[in-house]
Amino acid sequence: MSYTTPVISKFGTLKNCICSLFIATALVTAGEASASTKKQVKKAAHSAAPVAKKDESHFQQWKEVSSFIDSMVSKHGFTEAELKATFKQVKYIETARQLMRPAPPGKPKNWKAYRARFVEPYRIEAGVAFWDKYADALAKAEREYGVPPEIIVGLIGVETIFGKQTGGFRVMDVLTTLAFDYPDTPTRDARMQFFRGELENMLLMARESSLDPFVFKGSYAGAIGWPQFMPGSIRKYAVDFDGDGKINLTDSPVDAIGSVAHYLSMHGWKRALPVAFPATLVVAEKSEQLNTALGKGLLASYQLQDLKAIATTASVEAPTTIQYGLVDLQNGNDATEYWLATENFYAITLYNRSYFYAMSVYDLGRVIAAARQK
Numbered sequence: 101m102s103y104t105t106p107v108i109s110k111f112g113t114l115k116n117c118i119c120s121l122f123i124a125t126a127l128v129t130a131g132e133a134s135a136s137t138k139k140q141v142k143k144a145a146h147s148a149a150p151v152a153k154k155d156e157s158h159f160q161q162w163k164e165v166s167s168f169i170d171s172m173v174s175k176h177g178f179t180e181a182e183l184k185a186t187f188k189q190v191k192y193i194e195t196a197r198q199l200m201r202p203a204p205p206g207k208p209k210n211w212k213a214y215r216a217r218f219v220e221p222y223r224i225e226a227g228v229a230f231w232d233k234y235a236d237a238l239a240k241a242e243r244e245y246g247v248p249p250e251i252i253v254g255l256i257g258v259e260t261i262f263g264k265q266t267g268g269f270r271v272m273d274v275l276t277t278l279a280f281d282y283p284d285t286p287t288r289d290a291r292m293q294f295f296r297g298e299l300e301n302m303l304l305m306a307r308e309s310s311l312d313p314f315v316f317k318g319s320y321a322g323a324i325g326w327p328q329f330m331p332g333s334i335r336k337y338a339v340d341f342d343g344d345g346k347i348n349l350t351d352s353p354v355d356a357i358g359s360v361a362h363y364l365s366m367h368g369w370k371r372a373l374p375v376a377f378p379a380t381l382v383v384a385e386k387s388e389q390l391n392t393a394l395g396k397g398l399l400a401s402y403q404l405q406d407l408k409a410i411a412t413t414a415s416v417e418a419p420t421t422i423q424y425g426l427v428d429l430q431n432g433n434d435a436t437e438y439w440l441a442t443e444n445f446y447a448i449t450l451y452n453r454s455y456f457y458a459m460s461v462y463d464l465g466r467v468i469a470a471a472r473q474k
Contacts (some may be wrong), residue, residue: 160187164280168296176304186303187276189314196274196320200291201283211429211437211456218460219467223257227468230262230353237341237354241361246371251444252360254465255451256353259328263353266326267319275299275322275331298322301331317350325349326356329363337363368447375462376445377418379411379426379438393426398453400425400443413440427455 159165169183231238231253238249260266279295282288302322306313318324322331326349329338338347341358349356383389393402393410400423411426418424422442429437439445439459448458 158188159190159192159276159280160184162280165276168279168299172300172303176300178303178307183303186272186313189272190276191270191273192281193269193273193277193320196269196277197281197283199320200278200285202285208432209430209456210432211459212431212434214456215460215463218258219464223261223464224468224471226262226264227253227257227464228471230256231468231472234353234357237357241341241357244358245361245365245369247361247364247369248465250465250469251364251375251448251461252357252465253468254461254463255360255448256326256356257464257468258457258461260326263326263356266317266328266350267323268317269320269322270314271302271316271318271322271324271331272299272313274318274320275302278322295322298331301335305331305335326353327360327363329359333363334359337366363451364447367450368443370443370447373422373442373444374417374419375448376427376439376441376459377413377415379413379440381411381438382408383410385436390426394428396425398425398446398449400441400446402426404440407440411438411440427459429455429459 160169165187169178169180169187172178172183173180231249235249238252241252242248256262275295275298279292279299282292282295285291302313302316306316316324316331319328323329324331324334329349334347334349338349338355338359339362340347340355342352342354344352346352347355347359349359381390389410393407396402402424404418404420404422404424407424407426418440424440424442425446427439427441427445429439431437441458445458445462448461449455451461452458
């Protein structure tokens with residue numbers, strides 16, 4: 101099994117996507133309530149030329165990079181000379197660094213506005229075409245991994261508009277920039293550690309595929325291909341689903357379909373389990389009971405009967421034998437939406453740690469499925 105250009109050989113080690121991780125801690129789509137100007141900047145970043153900070157681009161001279169090189173030599177058998185030559189070619193990408201800064205305080209989170217960015221006519225039409233074209237691969241993914249087509253289609257549609265926006269940054273450039281000069285935020289140390297791990301995986305991935313690491317292109321966070329997998333997720337979860345002997349998330353939508361399904365199945369997706377049901381509060385907002393239920397994190401830990409004192413659903417399709425969590429989708433100054441979420445909803449949040457993201461994937465997939473029936 102080998103890589104093809106910008107992507108991959110079949111491996112058997114390490115970490116999450118985009119996020120996985122976060123895909124990378126919800127990197128690309130996690131800014132649920134970003135200011136509109138930042139949204140425009142992020143959108144432009146997909147097509148604009150990356151901005152390099154020339155006076156800080158000589159990474160091979162940085163003390164932290166030298167230590168990283170030493171670690172790669174001792175852990176993985178790289179030579180110091182080859183890694184120094186590689187880092188000499190790396191460019192500092194100021195654009196990536198700036199896009200990692202938290203959005204300034206602004207408007208409250210707005211689920212309806214967020215949803216409208218993803219569940220919109222162009223993606224729906226493109227999603228119908230994608231589903232029709234790759235129906236066999238989607239059916240195969242459901243058979244093998246238990247993930248239904250609408251979830252895979254919804255996720256790829258949200259991530260890259262079915263391959264239209266996969267990013268034009270050299271992955272080595274952005275990962276190195278973020279690994280050694282992440283912006284000054286409360287989570288800076290953890291983020292730099294994360295990106296150093298992804299940089300390690302990027303170098304290993306390139307070596308295992310006998311490819312120049314600089315051929316890999318992706319987002320400003322280093323996510324690659326149709327499903328926006330981080331290098332660690334590619335090495336652990338990407339699959340050769342089209343059977344051509346290579347894993348290629350950049351040029352093979354079929355590999356992307358199988359890889360998304362495999363990723364979700366490895367992160368808790370349960371075959372035939374529903375995703376979420378609309379809920380109505382029984383208790384007052386800001387009550388202690390509600391806060392406790394919402395504070396459970398990315399976890400389905402309640403039986404339906406246990407939640408009835410807090411929130412109920414009118415859906416007769418909600419099984420009584422499974423576990424749920426309570427999800428709040430804030431709507432700016434309008435009323436918050438509440439949903440009862442199953443383990444499958446939370447599996448999507450492990451692709452990108454955002455309720456808004458998971459619900460957009462779910463909604464886009466459902467709308468596309470309905471559109472195909474018309």
